[in-house]
Amino acid sequence: xxxxxxxxxxxxNVLLAVCDCDLLxxxxxxxxxxxxxxxxxxxxRKATVDEAVGLINNSTIVNLVGKCCVETAIAQGYVHPDAxxxxxxxxxxxxxxx
Numbered sequence: 527x528x529x530x531x532x533x534x535x536x537x538x539n540v541l542l543a544v545c546d547c548d549l550l551x552x553x554x555x556x557x558x559x560x561x562x563x564x565x566x567x568x569x570x571r572k573a574t575v576d577e578a579v580g581l582i583n584n585s586t587i588v589n590l591v592g593k594c595c596v597e598t599a600i601a602q603g604y605v606h607p608d609a610x611x612x613x614x615x616x617x618x619x620x621x622x623x624x
Contacts, residue, residue, distance in 0.1 A: 527594045531578040532570030533585070542585035543568045544578045546592025554613040561613050563591055579604065588621035 530550055534541045545568040554561040568591075579598045582588050590596050590605070596617035599605040605619045612618070 527575050528572050529575050529578050529592065529595050530568045530570070531573050531581065532568055533581065539586040540584060541587045541589070542578075542581050543570075543589045544591070544595045546594045547572070549592050549616065554616055556613045559613055561591075561618065582621065585621075586623045588619075590619045590621075591616060593617055 528547050530545050530547060532541075532543045534543075545563050549563045550568055551565060552563050554563070567589075575594050575598045578595060579602055582599065582604050588599075588604075590599055593616070596605065596610055596619050599619060599621075600607055600610070604621060610617050610619045
C-alpha cells in the first residue's frame, strides 16, 4: 500500500510525517480532539508503507496516522500497541527520540 510521507529538517531534528493516502485532507473529530491531516504537513511524496516506516531509523520525531502505516510500525517494533490512540477509529502514533 502507498502512503504520503514528508520529511522536514528542523535544526538537529528530522521530522517524519506519514499518513495513509485515503486520509490526506480529512479532519478527524472525537470529543474535544480535532485532528487535521493537512496536505502541507503530510504530503511530501507518495511511497510504499515499508519505505516510509523504514525512514523511522533516521528520524528523531515521527508522526503516523492511519491503519496501514501504524500497524506496519507496530509490526516492525517501532511503536508499542499501547502507545496508539484512535481518533474516529483511525490509529495515530508519535515517536520522539532523545
